[in-house]
Amino acid sequence: xxxxxxxxxxxxxxxxxxxxxxxxxxxxxxxxxxxxxxxxxxxxxxxxxxxxxxxxxxxxxxxxxxxxxxxxxxxxxxxxxxxxxxxxxxxxxxxxxxxxxxxxxx
Numbered sequence: 613x614x615x616x617x618x619x620x621x622x623x624x625x626x627x628x629x630x631x632x633x634x635x636x637x638x639x640x641x642x643x644x645x646x647x648x649x650x651x652x653x654x655x656x657x658x659x660x661x662x663x664x665x666x667x668x669x670x671x672x673x674x675x676x677x678x679x680x681x682x683x684x685x686x687x688x689x690x691x692x693x694x695x696x697x698x699x700x701x702x703x704x705x706x707x708x709x710x711x712x713x714x715x716x717x718x
Contacts, residue, residue, distance in 0.1 A: 619709055626698050626705075633694040640687030647677035 650673065663670055706712050 616709075616711060619705060619712060623702060623705060623712065626702055630695060630698045633691045633698065636687055637691040637695075640684045640691060643680055643687065644684035647680050650677055 654670070654673075
């Protein structure tokens, strides 16, 4: 009985980690959409300024957007990798324990 409860606690912990990874994925997607929103505003308002005159504002903004895109991509790949690892661990537990196999049916 004790071993069974320990397995349930382990699966519960793994599912909590999976929820955290899904939350990180949601954050990464939000970070990826931010640069496109910024560029949309810049394009829409481009008739009100000259890029060559505002280059000292636009250049740092472009660099920040590039950094945000790379950060978003990194977080997406990291969360996918972690979700895959957690799913693999749950699958291993499912294969070892018969009660878990019944509970975690696909």
